[in-house]
Amino acid sequence: xxHDSADSGVKGDMITKINTPLFTGMAEANxxxxxxxxxxxxxxxxxxxxxxxxxxxxxxLSDGSHDVTVKVEDIAGNTASSSAYNFPxxxxxxxxxQ
Numbered sequence: 001x002x003h004d005s006a007d008s009g010v011k012g013d014m015i016t017k018i019n020t021p022l023f024t025g026m027a028e029a030n031x032x033x034x035x036x037x038x039x040x041x042x043x044x045x046x047x048x049x050x051x052x053x054x055x056x057x058x059x060x061l062s063d064g065s066h067d068v069t070v071k072v073e074d075i076a077g078n079t080a081s082s083s084a085y086n087f088p089x090x091x092x093x094x095x096x097x098q
Contacts, residue, residue: 019060026051027072035070037061047072 027033027047035042035055047053067084 010081019062020057021061023055023057023068025052025053025070028074030072030075033071034084036071037066039067 004017015078023035025033029047029049031047031051033045033047033053033055035044042057042059043055045053052066063085070082071079072081073079
């Protein structure tokens with residue numbers, strides 16, 4: 001789910017230094033995708049005709065690991081949820097940084 005452009009560590013390790021990362025995924029065409037971080041709704045996206053959806057965080061995520069869950073609702077109203085996806089964000093400034 002973490003877009004390749006946001007995977008700022010070793011490619012494929014799914015660790016990011018970007019505090020407003022881009023997430024991407026596949027769903028049914030035109031489905032509504034709700035993105036939850038640590039159990040709180042962070043935003044929504046609409047899958048394109050090809051099923052691809054993208055979500056760019058606009059609020060900075062805090063440093064540390066986060067559980068991201070995606071809920072998808074198709075145009076018929078059927079819903080499905082992903083398992084929690086955990087990824088570390090290592091960008092927030094620490095108190096000892098100057």
